[in-house]
Amino acid sequence: xxxxxxxxxxxxxxxxxxxxxxxxxxxxxxxxxxxxxxxxxxxxxxxxxxxxxxxxxxxxxxxxxxxxxxxxxxxxxxxxxxxxxxxxxxxxxxxxxxxxxxxxxxxxxxxxxxxxxxxxxxxxxxxxxxxxxxxxxxxxxxxxxxxxxxxxxxxxxxxxxxxxxxxxxxxxxxxxxxxxxxxxxxxxxxxxxxxxxxxxxxxxxxxxxxxxxxxxxxxxxxxxxxxxxxxxxxxxxxxxxxxxxxxxxxxxxxxxxxxxxxxxxxxxxxxxxxxxxxxxxxxxxxxxxxxxxxxxxxxxxxxxxxxxxxxxxxxxxxxxxxxxxxxxxxxxxxxxxxxxxxxxxxxxxxxxxxxxxxxxxxxxxxxxxxxxxxxxxxxxxxxxxxxxxxxxxxxxxxxxxxxxxxxxxxxxxxxxxxxxxxxxxxxxxxxxxxxxxxxxxxxxxxxxxxxxxxxxxxxxxxxxxxxxxxxxxxxxxxxxxxxxxxxxxxxxxxxxxxxxxxxxxxxxxxxxxxxxxxxxxxxxxxxxxxxxxxxxxxxxxxxxxxxxxxxxxxxxxxxxxxxxxxxxxxxxxxx
Amino acid sequence: xxxxxxxxxxxxxxxxxxxxxxxxxxxxxxxxxxxxxxxxxxxxxxxxxxxxxxxxxxxxxxxxxxxxxxxxxxxxxxxxxxxxxxxxxxxxxxxxxxxxxxxxxxxxxxxxxxxxxxxxxxxxxxxxxxxxxxxxxxxxxxxxxxxxxxxxxxxxxxxxxxxxxxxxxxxxxxxxxxxx
Numbered sequence: 163x164x165x166x167x168x169x170x171x172x173x174x175x176x177x178x179x180x181x182x183x184x185x186x187x188x189x190x191x192x193x194x195x196x197x198x199x200x201x202x203x204x205x206x207x208x209x210x211x212x213x214x215x216x217x218x219x220x221x222x223x224x225x226x227x228x229x230x231x232x233x234x235x236x237x238x239x240x241x242x243x244x245x246x247x248x249x250x251x252x253x254x255x256x257x258x259x260x261x262x263x264x265x266x267x268x269x270x271x272x273x274x275x276x277x278x279x280x281x282x283x284x285x286x287x288x289x290x291x292x293x294x295x296x297x298x299x300x301x302x303x304x305x306x307x308x309x310x311x312x313x314x315x316x317x318x319x320x321x322x323x324x325x326x327x328x329x330x331x332x333x334x335x336x337x338x339x340x341x342x343x344x345x346x347x348x349x350x351x352x353x354x355x356x357x358x359x360x361x362x363x364x365x366x367x368x369x370x371x372x373x374x375x376x377x378x379x380x381x382x383x384x385x386x387x388x389x390x391x392x393x394x395x396x397x398x399x400x401x402x403x404x405x406x407x408x409x410x411x412x413x414x415x416x417x418x419x420x421x422x423x424x425x426x427x428x429x430x431x432x433x434x435x436x437x438x439x440x441x442x443x444x445x446x447x448x449x450x451x452x453x454x455x456x457x458x459x460x461x462x463x464x465x466x467x468x469x470x471x472x473x474x475x476x477x478x479x480x481x482x483x484x485x486x487x488x489x490x491x492x493x494x495x496x497x498x499x500x501x502x503x504x505x506x507x508x509x510x511x512x513x514x515x516x517x518x519x520x521x522x523x524x525x526x527x528x529x530x531x532x533x534x535x536x537x538x539x540x541x542x543x544x545x546x547x548x549x550x551x552x553x554x555x556x557x558x559x560x561x562x563x564x565x566x567x568x569x570x571x572x573x574x575x576x577x578x579x580x581x582x583x584x585x586x587x588x589x590x591x592x593x594x595x596x597x598x599x600x601x602x603x604x605x606x607x608x609x610x611x612x613x614x615x616x617x618x619x620x621x622x623x624x625x626x627x628x629x630x631x632x633x634x635x636x637x638x639x640x641x642x643x644x645x646x647x648x649x650x651x652x653x654x655x656x657x658x659x660x661x662x663x664x665x666x667x668x669x670x671x672x673x674x675x676x677x678x679x680x681x682x683x684x685x686x687x688x689x690x691x692x693x694x695x696x697x698x699x700x701x702x703x704x705x706x707x708x709x710x711x712x713x714x715x716x717x718x719x720x721x722x723x724x725x726x727x728x729x730x731x732x733x734x735x736x737x
Numbered sequence: 738x739x740x741x742x743x744x745x746x747x748x749x750x751x752x753x754x755x756x757x758x759x760x761x762x763x764x765x766x767x768x769x770x771x772x773x774x775x776x777x778x779x780x781x782x783x784x785x786x787x788x789x790x791x792x793x794x795x796x797x798x799x800x801x802x803x804x805x806x807x808x809x810x811x812x813x814x815x816x817x818x819x820x821x822x823x824x825x826x827x828x829x830x831x832x833x834x835x836x837x838x839x840x841x842x843x844x845x846x847x848x849x850x851x852x853x854x855x856x857x858x859x860x861x862x863x864x865x866x867x868x869x870x871x872x873x874x875x876x877x878x879x880x881x882x883x884x885x886x887x888x889x890x891x892x893x894x895x896x897x898x899x900x901x902x903x904x905x906x907x908x909x910x911x912x913x914x915x916x917x
Contacts, residue, residue, distance in 0.1 A: 252741050377879065464769055530783060533872055611908075
């Protein structure tokens with residue numbers, strides 16, 4: 163055990179190799195987010211019609227890089243850190259093949275830099291999706307491939323660590339739920355990266371002239387096998403982090419291990435079918451195929467998310483009620499640690515991911531409804547709800563938690579940190595809602611000028627569309643500032659935060675809010691036995707408040723779903 | 738114990754599940770099945786469905802068909818680029834091609850008449866986005882998509898390109914007229 167450090171606050175054991183790798187991956191992630199955020203400002207200020215900042219070539223260059231840095235590099239670097247944390251740290255096990263893990267990190271870093279260089283050289287403004295036959299410079303694809311290979315190595319280091327932990331019996335019984343969720347993410351990641359290799363390797367060869375032709379329709383099908391599945395890695399990863407943060411901040415435990423694990427299992431079986439969402443209005447693909455795949459086989463993966471939507475906040479409610487916050491339906495929520503950014507970011511993320519990200523995703527992924535949404539700015543509205551608020555805000559909250567625990571630095575600007583999740587979540591919600599509105603009015607995504615300057619013909623969007631895009635622009639700028647606040651706090655704390663004595667417990671004063679007592683496992687070798695489940699709810703419901711919230715979600719879902727069918731029925735008949 | 742520790746009950750899969758979760762799973766599953774049912778239902782009873790008729794083609798072949806229609810049915814030209822305005826008879830095959838950076842030609846249709854619209858691209862991916870009706874279709878080079886379209890509102894409609902297609906993407910704009 164010489165290579166382990168015991169965190170005095172959480173009882174977590176950090177393997178030295180794993181700890182270093184978690185740190186470098188987290189730092190690379192945060193740097194990617196910094197770049198992505200700066201680019202976001204350029205994109206937002208150009209799409210804000212009254213500002214229209216950048217010229218067209220720079221706009222498309224910024225947009226390409228923003229997508230790749232935010233959606234791939236920030237998130238996947240962070241996810242590799244989570245995989246190492248969920249395996250080595252949570253299972254108290256040495257990391258498998260640390261040299262391979264470093265090689266993986268190096269490949270990811272080289273790949274990320276290479277692709278960014280290709281984009282900023284100006285010859286690869288092809289958007290993240292790089293649909294053939296539009297061609298980028300070869301090193302654009304090469305960078306992505308290197309990054310993917312590095313991430314794949316990370317996944318196998320994770321699997322190897324699980325094997326070691328099992329063989330060396332570092333834990334008893336089954337792996338923790340968070341690790342189970344991470345396994346889900348890693349399995350989906352392997353599938354994702356395989357799709358990426360199948361399509362990007364030939365595309366690289368095509369870009370240097372070894373292959374003459376790549377079928378553009380096939381490219382879209384397989385590319386989205388990577389493109390959407392990579393977002394499913396995010397879902398599995400951030401839902402795992404929700405469970406983790408619920409445990410860390412409230413001492414919550416899963417309402418039912420069986421139900422939560424079953425829901426993760428549904429992700430493995432059905433989430434990958436989602437590539438179909440992107441080709442619903444493509445030629446040459448049958449409706450039967452679209453309906454089966456787009457519904458993830460009868461929406462069984464949506465069912466999984468609906469289950470997590472109940473069980474994560476439900477577990478929080480049960481934990482809060484056990485502490486005595488039992489008045490009415492929502493005292494548990496009112497008295498939750500809203501001043502703790504790890505908690506608040508997680509809860510905001512759950513709400514926005516569910517109410518906006520989830521509902522819009524299912525609605526626009528419906529075969530026929532996609533006709534009125536495909537490639538409008540409604541689409542980025544949807545994935546900002548899932549990825550920018552769902553995944554990114556969750557990871558931001560976890561980062562706030564990791565600064566003292568992992569990096570052993572006291573957080574600077576604690577007041578700003580308290581407000582940051584509300585600022586980011588709120589402004590992103592403004593951006594999302596107004597982009598949804600503009601998309602419903604037909605405003606295109608990935609489009610430099612809604613006035614169509616230089617076009618031979620003319621078309622005018624309604625005044626309302628301009629107003630909505632303007633308000634979305636304001637939301638985006640505030641969100642960038644809130645993202646900047648996150649970077650200021652994290653980078654500032656790493657550089658200038660007071661160094662914490664490695665053996666001292668400081669989390670008792672984590673932003674002045676004590677962590678749940680359930681998280682202090684002073685004797686980590688002996689796993690504490692669970693107390694018998696007590697009934698705290700009413701009418702036999704453990705978490706009645708959460709059930710009400712879930713029913714509100716369901717009603718919003720049903721209403722919004724049928725509103726969109728109604729809207730669809732008003733457009734020109736097609737058959 | 739908490740989600741980041743191994744389950745307290747080693748035989749966790751035999752623990753009973755609470756009523757609340759079972760109820761929610763049942764409700765959610767029913768809703769998922771309703772949503773699944775809606776798509777086939779709309780194919781039978783709804784009026785907005787894609788025909789799924791499509792052919793592999795080449796830019797040259799598709800271009801010839803477009804030109805044949807233009808030669809036969811052009812009624813006038815517009816703008817200094819002399820963009821042909823084509824008014825094919827109701828019920829006929831009509832064509833629109835996307836290329837860097839225009840939709841070609843302009844179509845003039847009759848309200849409440851059905852046409853077989855063929856779409857393809859000469860070069861890269863384009864997005865056929867009929868505005869303000871808001872019908873959006875992916876147009877892919879090498880593939881010819883056919884759909885039966887029945888304009889039920891008269892007026893002047895824009896065809897925005899909503900799939901990024903390079904530096905002139907924002908200037909790619911077409912038009913469809915619908916006459917009473």
